[in-house]
Amino acid sequence: MAPRAYAVAVDFEFELRSHGHRVTTARRVVWDVLSATGEHLTAPAITSRVHVVDPSINGASVYRALTLFAELGLVRESRYEDASTWEPFHDDAAIHLVCSECSRVIHHDTELVPRLRRAIQVATDFAPDEIDVRVLGRCGHCPAESWT
Amino acid sequence: MAPRAYAVAVDFEFELRSHGHRVTTARRVVWDVLSATGEHLTAPAITSRVHVVDPSINGASVYRALTLFAELGLVRESRYEDASTWEPFHDDAAIHLVCSECSRVIHHDTELVPRLRRAIQVATDFAPDEIDVRVLGRCGHCPAESWT
């Protein structure tokens, strides 16, 4: 499946400037990488894609950019893999189907997530904020035969 | 809230032996720590609790024990925090309510999880295996006033 390019409605530069941050080359390249793939990427993976565009951008700056973006709510950090993965922000009605074969992460929208939120509010004294659903399994492109 | 001690129905030694593994001091202590708390613990946290009982047990052995337990399905690994956390196995109808204030992890059973599994099977070509739901929020013991 072609990586789904996110329809990025977010005005990245405006978000930065309106919070008093500068629009720099490093930040722009990191943002481009993220919004171009729309996939879950580890920080090292992002760094290497960034280096394709501009090898002079340091890995530390990639981390700093990601951290900043996360604070601004532009990206979302997950910890599905060995390292953190990052993706452009989407609301959490979209759950993650993680293929244990090819590591692809598929997004799937379901009304069960908002329902789950309500169920928690009703049944517990826990105040839910962010809901993160990960489903491990096998995607349609990885037939059972292809075991490693 | 007192940490919930799991009713560990699993015969730990039998599980090991029946798969051709030896019952060693290191493995027993790690198992004791895990089943005594029933909480999500990071590997370093487990190691330090292990060291209270027996400081001569090496950290590497803790990792090796955890990995083995996971292979045998005795424990479950999550990646909610900065590092992996481990807990005795429970089936995945129990979702995790993670308090962003006190880091406590509360288990909550809901029939929405099996329903979610069915919904995925019906709506997609993804074959779900393990479902992992994390809800970030604030638990009943952490009132809104106690911001850091």
Added chain:
DNA sequence: GGCCTACTGCAACTTGTTCGCAATAGCGTG
């Protein structure tokens, strides 16, 4: 009690992530 070998402890290593600091480059201003 003794033997075989699965396990362990150790220490060095890999990899992901962070930090301090001097140099650099956004961007508001004149």
Added chain:
DNA sequence: CACGCTATTGCGAACAAGTTGCAGTAGGCC
């Protein structure tokens, strides 16, 4: 459009989590 203030960067060093190879140790079958 040049200038200056200071937020950001690149760099290298430092951390921390987790892994691995190896020689020594200790389960458990006889």
